[in-house]
Amino acid sequence: MEAAFPVLKRFVLFVFLPLALLLTGLYVYGRLGLPPREQTLQVPGGGTVKIVRDEHGVPRLFANRDEDVYFAMGYVQAQDRLWQMELERRLASGRLSEIFGKDLLAQDSWMRTLGLRQSAQSAYSALSGPARSSLTAYARGVNAWLSERHPLPFEFTMFNVHPGPWTEIDSLAWSKVFALDLAGNLDQEIGKAAATHYLLPEQVQFFFPGKRDTSSEEAPTPTLASLASLGTFAHNLHLNWQIGGREVGSNAWVVSGRYTLGGGALLANDPHLGLQLPSIWYPVVQHGDRLRTQGMSLVGLPVVIFGQNGRIAWGGTSMMADVQDLAIERFDPNDPNRYLADGKWVPVEQDEEQIAVAPDFPAFLHQALKPVQIEVRHTRNGPIISDLRGKAIGQPVALRWTALQKGDRSYESMYAVSYAEDWTSFRESFRHYVAPALNMLYADRNGNIGYLGIGQIPIRQQGDGSLPEPGWDSAFAWQSYIPFDAMPMQYNPPEGYIVSANDRPVSDSYPYFISNDWAPPARADRIKQMLQHAIASGHPLTIKDMQVIQTDVVSLSARHLLPQLTALAPSDADERQALDLLRNWSGNMTASSTQAAIFNVWTRHLADKLFGDALVKDWTRRQQQQYVRDFLEGARIDQIDRALTDEHALWCRPQALETDERACRRLLRVSLDEALSELHKRLGGNETSWHWGAIHHTLYAHQPFSNIKGLSWIFERRVESGGGPDCIDVSGFYLSGTDGYVGAFGPSSRQLIELGPHGSQYEYMNSTGQSGNWMNPHYADMVLPFMRGQYFSLEMGGGK
Template sequence: MRPFAWLPGPVRWSARVLTVLVALVAVLAAVVVVIVRQSFPQVEGELQVPGLSGNVEIYRDKAGIPQIYADRAADLFLAQGYVHAQDRFWEMDFRRHVTAGRLSEMFGASTLDNDKAIRTMGWRRVAEQELAMLNERTRGYLDAYARGVNEWLKANPDASQRSLEYSVLKLQNSGYRPEPWTPLDSVAWLKAMAWDLRSNMEDEIDRALAATKLPRERVEQLYPGYPFGKHQPIVTRGTVSGDRFDERAEPRPATGTRALTQAAAAFDAVPSTLGSGDGIGSNSWVVSGEHTASGKPLLANDPHLAPSMPSVWYQTGLHCRKKSDECAFDVTGFSFSGVPGVIIGQNDKIAWGFTNLAPDVSDLFLEQVKDDTYLYRGSWEKLTTRQEQIKVAGGQPVTITVRTTRHGPLVNEVMDAVKPTGEATAVALQWTALTPGRTADAIFELNRASNWDEFQSAASLFEVPAQNLVYADTGGRIGYQAPGRIPVRSKGDGTWPVPGWTGEHDWQEQPIPFDQLPTVTNPPEGFIVTANNAVINPAAYGPLLTKDWAYGYRSQRILDRLDQEIQKGKVTAATMSEIQRDTRNGFARTLVPALAKVPLAGPSAKARDLLKDWDGAQDVGSAPSAYFNAVWRHLLKGLFDDDLPEAARPAGGDRWYEVVAGLLDEPADPFWDDTRTEGIIETRDDVLRQAMASAYGELADRLGSDVKSWRWGDLHTLTLTNATFGTSGIGPVEWLFNRGPFAAPGGKDAVNANGWNAKKGYEINAVPSMRMVADLSDLSKSQWINLTGASGHAFHPNYWDQAALWAEGRMLPMAGERVHKLVLRP
């Protein structure tokens, strides 16, 4: 057994320490309370912090959320660094090792593949270039933040003072000591954010892998176009000038199957920090004052990310006691531990939210590589090479050679080299985040913005990851802006891996200009909704953003709910929160009637009766929801497991809603036939009947034969799992850091998007990672909730105190009652 077997995030212990750990369990249990309390932050009284120019006051409410007040911006960000470190330094330290490709320094040889993948892409190398490009003011804020983190480190030199995780790590790696924090550590984190929100990279690989078993036209059947006729895009009027992309279909090149498989394995090796793949999305919408009870806008946001313990978000407020050009911040919202400023939130004039725009910002180029050269336009060019040394706890350093073409690093070589075969032998990744940019500048400009023009100016700097930005201000204006560096391809639409040797698919030098990206302000309908749906109909827009949108089930449900609420009366903050909690399954109205037409006998017929009057709501106590989702899971398996390689099989979600909807109208389509049954040709009704029977059998085994006693919440559960030790395989260690499981409503592509992976089961793998409703009539009435809590310290009262409220859809006031006061003095 390897010392640590990496899954997305966790760390496993080696057999050589199991005996020691088990022997220490009793001792650990006895001293854990003493140890963890040593790392709890001081939240009252006074502390001397070198580097401050004046006093800083930090108020915390019952949830432990800090509101920081200072006279100078440098003091404000120094204090933010200190507070982040107080609550979340282990998380920060772990993240910077992820982004630098240095996990093996902490956890040993088992994380080598993770480090190789990151080093091959060179996240930190790009961040070094970005740091030099940032404006002087931003670099000053980053420096101040780093000083605050390091002053906390100096004041807490022992592992037991920093976090329980360090005490546990010491059992495996006694020599580890965290380094001082640097501005580069903060900037590099933005690469992780960009990676996890990178759009359709996996779709490109899945298409190519599926094409190894299916003809191209059948693969394209699995990627239907966006249903503009029934699901509205974000921007619905106007045109934007710009060159139209070349839509000519390319013949599938030499497959390079092995290289693509290796590339997929390399991408799987990259530790997920926000979560990636199916389930990652977000909702945001804004309603103008003409439709609200207060006469001023309301704005809602809930990003959908992988669940983690602690939550990826950290709530905070940053307040200049007197605003001026030198100290221009009065902002409250959600930050990332390790990064100064606020990512999503509100200041005293505006509020803003993010959802993933998901443009196609990466391409996989199949390359022909021979020795140290690669083919390009008929000539063999020299590969660019560099060496990366990876230090390994408990072992010898490992050196890798990273090879790069003009298109990017050869990502398949993370696993092992491919022998030349005369076709594609390598895969290069071209990705916008591997070009240095100024996203860090954008964060502070967003925080300072006081009107639409300043907001747009800040958005123009937000290059990766490209996000849908929604906006509202106290003057009554609402708006939407699509920012980001989005490439212009010489040829093709970015949906398939392309041959690099022809040069025909190269990116043009300049991306889509910012002034050609979609935007709208004060639309006549009085609201704007984004939920990873299509931004704009390509019939009205020239440049290519992507063809791989979410298919609009969440966005259309939000639009429909807003229409209903506006017809009934004025929208309130409570209305916005209620829509965030909507659990309706948008595909039920299509699939349930089809199921009802199939002749069915036996106990599964009784289960199907549950669906007769079901409205599609997926509440935790719902028996129909439990059965419907089980049928959906078994239907996907019955339809596609025989036709697709494992990596390309459906995990669920609204793309598969559209695929299956089309197949329901074609009862003899080849996908209905199970190619594993020789001499038998299955049709639609055969597969639907078997899915209902298999679903009944599974739930009867798990939940009992009384179909009316089934509960969706007995299947659809969330375990808050620590990103490092949460899946150690050692029960007592997991008990220290994990919390749950607990039932949660909703489902993938419900508005309340607690997603699950149909390939694996019903357990939740993506969540609304936070929720926010900003009230521009009185910003002190704005509300928020986090998935877990403010603290990263196990057993601290604020470690997961928001989780129960989150599961119930309840929220806390952003302006919480002050219960603690800490003064930092120079």
Template sequence: MRFLSAVLLCALPVFGETVTLPGLRDSVEILRDKWGVPHIYAKNQDDLFFAQGYVAARDRLFQIDLWRRVGTGQLAEVLGEKAIARDTLARAVRYRGDMAKEWESYSPDTRQIATAFTSGINAYIRSLKQRPHEFAIAGYDPALWAPQDVTARIAGLLMTRNLNNEVRRVLDIREFGLPTVERYLKPDPPIRVEVPKDLDLRDVNDEILAVYREATGQVDLSDVANQGSNNWVVDGTMTTTGKPLLANDPHRPVLIPALRKTVHLVGGGWNVFGAGEPALPGVALGHNESVAFGFTIVGIDQSDLYVERVNPRNRNQYLYKGEWKEMEVERQTLRVRGQQEPVQIELRYTLHGPVIHEDRKRNRAYAVKWVGTEPGTAGYLAGIALARARNWKEFSAAVDRYKVPSENLVYADTEGNIGWWAAGMAPIRPNWSGLLPVPGHTGEYEWAGFRRTEELPHVYNPDKHYVATANHNVLPPGYSIPLGYEWALPFRFIRLDELLREKPKFSLEDFKRIQQDVTAEAARRLQRIVRAWEGRPAEANQLLAWDARLDRDSVEAALYSAWANHLPAAVFGRKLGARVTLLRTFEELDAKPNPKALRRSLDLALADLARRLGPDRSQWRWGRLHTITFRHALGIEEFSRGPVERPGDGTTINSTSGGDYRQTNGASYRQIVDLADWDRSVMTSVPGESGDPASPHYDDLLEEWASGGYHPMAFSRKAVEAATVEKIELRPARSLN
């Protein structure tokens, strides 16, 4: 491996480089700053996005090739038989409608932008003289891209999340009974959990989730539930500059290479700096010359599971309104690594959507109806419209194009205005909640269109002068439209709201402190419960003397975390406790003090910590227990990084969630945008801007991120040039004719 690293280092680009490429109309200048961010200057829009695609491939080719294969259902070509289920699902949920409507839905020029972007990717691939090292190790070549590859749907389906929860809720009802589910696993906002008429709960079983997990690669559904984000914006009356400040830190799996790709796009009417997914053109959050914007997931329910009755004599027929209807059956072939002959698969559809599972013993099929069948529902692609908004009116028009995933979109402009939209396609369910699967055969559970954007919660220049979201229930008081019933626990928002009320004026440094805050509101709740415990042991008093900060070096943070981990099972029993949230556990203890459960869970926590960290309690530092490891997709240790000790947990503003005390999710990217001076804005990503293990930008941001640091978002040409360490000129290849 040392030899491999030495060879790779020899391939690093020099300070100045000129590359000639077919497909360009004019020359393009790329200035890469000391943090690895490419600032792309082009003379027209086509060349701008061609260059973005070229840089994305140059920096992240192995990553985006895998993502493209996941999205288009071509993963089995490189991973073999184990990826067939995943490929089948990806192909089943792909967009199958009118492509002209699809492209126009994001923005009138989306097809042109996607064509230029993918042409840039292909130009880099065609320029390669040999397999890049990751591909050489994996034993295959990168494939060329088509424009429609950026419209893949599978990632959007996973972010709608409700499918898993519908099935899980049925299993809970079968396990614990409806009264227990309504009492301890209640929806938010509270609503009666009504089993749809004609739904036999025995028709819904764990095999549906098992198949879905196999097809999506998900092992632990809690990882999906723990993914969240924070954003907030204050107007100029609350800042030291008199102009708005906007902060955003999306929480997703923290990976190597980084989930986000930062870029500055200049030319052809664009001047935008921000981050997006490396396999997509444009940016999803950031700012242009007039407007800053950011997002967090909002809990709009965008999918439903239909239980279809299949004809026992003909599995291609299903019952609908008393008649047998023919399924649409689409046969495709998959190329599978290790097999000489292609594998034949069937994609089956009812009028409700693709069939993701069949139970042949019970003659049932399970079809997913979700917003992704509509035009314009590829995840984040509508950022192309958001990034060009120059004012609130244009931003609101762009929100109308933003459909998947559903997001809290925060806004600020240089005129001093701020705002927020809960954006996304919201199905209208006339007669049911969407909490449980529904029978498909009756025709009584059909969507009645979608909510108009104007019906979704939003605010412009609020009286309190700020907006903050943290995936919590954002429905305003008195808001009666049922958008969804699944939100993040409110702990992050409660702490965020507390800090934003703490002082009259905020600086950019204050916003850094807020983003890095690790005071746990959940720990405060437990402290209040413990304080009322008469005869409590010394360890409980130790927790009461603590400041509720989950710092790396805190012994009390480790004690609290282990205690909170064991508390639900001690209160509710092992099975129900595994399903009940920490908040609901606290509510139960507030209503019914339970010293025995507190003692039992504390004893389990102490034993757990001793087993993991040893008998010396002075060494029970939270950072020893709570770490993150960046594991490369190839499983090569030399390409991986960590473990790195981490503060916080999934309930703190600096969110560091994951199972078994480890961090797997968190802030994959942070930005704080200063609308008084764009060049004062700051950001951080992790572990670096490049996916090439030989690049100095592969992991150069890891230490900064781990220590709570930031670096500038250089925006003006002067600031960009001052930070530039590498220049690349792309020149068009001239025809000899």
């Protein structure tokens, strides 16, 4: 029998049996670490905290002292998300190479150069006593769980990692990464500077709008090598760690109490970030002495970032403010340790950093590696981020960034807002806030609503920061920041609602420069459209109405572009059927939509034809061109629309004969044929059976097992989904070969809050689940409900 089936025997011995043992071990080990449904913590110093978890694993924390609640926050987050917390602090501190090996060395060098941990240490010293105490209590809670010697998550065993004690600086350093995540204009500046090497000035202006800054254009442009290096770092953070990128944003809106049944205001919020498993958010209820909050905390921090306290509710979106500038430096050709500053050579600040590097996985098969020494250099403008392991690539480029300033008290605001009682105290809680720049939405139980722009936004004496500037000239330095009392603000506007979707929050008459890089207005316009329709119906607005809006997948940008597409005269039956389908389409990008599949695939090919082909093929600089090419081929729908009707014919010629190589109609036809060919290959020959969800799925990736063959299917989750880049329920997707269109960016959580004189209602949904333990039933139990637009209620409850 054995001789007859040698292949089967080898399969059982070397594949099936090891896999079965691995899965069994994972199951047994994972089940050992599951937290109890209820427990009481003894806090050092005599306090106690009662922890009650609901049916989704979300904890409610009850204590007599607020500090004990923050202690419990550290404890429960360690219970649920310890591996995630370990990755967070290593990412922030540039220590991933210690566990993942040399492939992460360049990224660690970049993060060490940014100096987020040093910036966090400065921030901690500037905090008030109560804010510092909350961080200390949180760290003690994490370390209390570690001291009890529970089974560690499976990832620690796989990579032979032993978590050290958590510190207050670990928490603050992660808050700096959150600021980096929402500071997307560095990506814009690199893209614009690189584009100037390849595109006409008018074409650069098309993609990077705003007033033409001739003063910056006169400054020397960084070399392509410098730009390619900087772009690679930014791209890798976005692709591998879901940090930053052009798509980062959010939706938030508030509705006045005059439109609700109970007279209290409504708030809706869904932050749009890179998606991962587990989510960066951690829903929680906090009951202390003065503390009465519920909402979304960030893993690694003890406070609720967006939520409500029974009196007020708050949410936020990225302000898209320009808070990062690149400064080109000149170094003394006779002394590399001196740089030019206003006509004088001054010494550069230098620090030596040592990065430990683990052998390649699995470690027992490879030799240990020596630690790598790097040199981190700073000028008066900031860290020199073009250095790779201490060696400059091309021209040295430094980074000015608000989040790197000394004494940043942003966490103070995050802490204080939980105790705010009204609009005045809410506003004052953000007076010393620095980064990331946010649009904060406010609602209270008396029916009042408000909007407040927060964060320090630089005032420039010269230039607008959209291109790298001469670092040696103080005329381009930041002079000050927009005064807090001059920041954008609204309170109880006549419309009875306020909407923020990363669109421009100020009019042309606003006296200060904030940004050139606003999101297209499509999401904000759609939210306003649906709110106006609901108000016009005459019935009191409820959370149910907000649910419908928050999960809407209609693209107004697609509706606007459709006439340009469907004006094409079909040349065969396939084209005719596709065009007929689009003519009757509302722009609703549901997963079951055939039109959404045709539209999204067609516009991808069309963007390639319109913009990608504008680059001259230069194989010697292919890698350096790729950053610009990705920028062009990832064009937004509104940019495609403008290109097809542009009277200056920057990309194609609207009135040209179709035989003209750059005729708009010719590019429409070629791109449609390519799109139909792709869809036939992916979905078969029957166009009416095509569905957007069949080729578009949302990916919740796990670090690092999504990158390890054989384990990705266990730890990550993929689900068919609808949506598009300009929908309220947004999906920022990219093409990934046979995987199709991968949505790696979108809503990371959802909150809907209704306040009133006699109580509040809180509906929420996290994008994945509460636990980071693969064997916990709450590891990914919210993925499918999140895609279906379901919500759960989170009760404040009693429990003391």
